[in-house]
Amino acid sequence: MAKRGQPRDGKDQLRTRIGQALHAALEKRFPEKRLFLRSDEQTRFIRLKPETQLLAWTGSTLIVGWTIIATAVLLMDSIGAGNFRAQAQRDKMVYEERLNALSAERDVRLAEAVAAQNRFSTALEQISIMQTELLRSEDRRRELETGLDVVQSTLRRTMMERTETQERLASLETALEDGNGGAIGGAATDELTGTVDILAAALADTAEERDMIAADAEFALGHAAELEARIEQMDQRNDEIFRQLEEAMLVSVEPLDDMFRAAGMDPDNLINQVRRGYSGTGGPLTPLSFSTMGGEPDADGLRANAILNSMDRINLYRIAAERAPFDMPVKSDFRFTSGFGQRWGRLHAGTDFAAPIGTPIYATADGVVTSAGWSSGYGRLIKIQHEFGIETRYAHLNRINVQVGQRVSRGDRIGDMGNSGRSTGPHLHYEVRVGGNPVNPMIYIRAGRDVF
Structure with a gap:
């Protein structure tokens, strides 16, 4: 043991x-x-x-170390958040500068188009005046040519009569010399002599009138040549004006085409729908028509009508743009908190804009209010029905400023941002639905940024 x-x-x-x-x-x-x-x-x-x-x-050391590490983490997060806010502010300034530049460029293009249209109208008026003068000169020239032909016919007939009379006079003189005329021959001689004098006077008047007609015809031809030269200069000026107008129309129409295509909308189908809703005729965009004497329209008329068609297309695009949600629902400072798509296994059918309670909310297009009140998880909700089968929804509002059946325009203030319904903080839940199906609102917003 x-x-x-x-x-x-x-x-x-x-x-x-x-x-x-x-x-x-x-x-x-x-x-x-x-x-x-x-x-x-x-x-x-x-x-x-x-x-x-x-x-x-040991415990004190651990507590102090944890405090230092936590403080450093918080400080780094604060610095990172400050940098993010500064970057967001710089991006916002760059975006606003770009919008201002685009707006200024749009105004310049519009002014150029208006000035070109005014020059085009003035040129058309001058062309009309010149064409009228040319037609008058042409009619006068034809009249002078017709008169000259008549005078020449009369002169030939008179010359023939004079030749016949001279022959008769010669035969009578021969008869008198032979002594066969007597007293009767003397009377006939006096009559023939008077006739010859009358014919000579008529011939002199006819020759004078012929010279005057020839001079008038020469003046008319010279004036017509001058008018043709002026018309040629006017055609060159008109061609330059047409070219500038066509370029302005191309620059104005292409961005609008791209905007609607980017939003998934067929521009031609869109134009047809708007035209059916605005089917009145007349006004400044009525097609031009020139007298062509029964022939085909001239090139200037075709180009002018093509420009007017482009201007009409721009006008219809403007009407359509007012009725499609290309605008932003929030114009104050905000931040995106959630986009369109799957979230936590479910479809988030809109885009969320976060800002303080009371931030103004604006209609993104013209339309009619179909719902304005409480709607379960949406909280205070506004629904607006637009053209082309498009509906927009504005949820979690703090205040509603519209009523059902009210017609609103793009940019009208319809309510204030809030935190009502199933919401984790103050924000706007904004939806766009086409034919009842939700689509990404940013498709329309990004498409409109390049134009508006």
């Missing part, structure tokens, strides 16, 4: 020596201390062993 106990005693002694060595090392680093607690009746003390002090020191 003693032999079996000896190893166990050796191990205990080893543990004791190790514990004493550790205690001695701790005594050097953390000497034993006593904390006295004195009251009116007695005095007590608490003994702080080296081990207790080591635990307290």
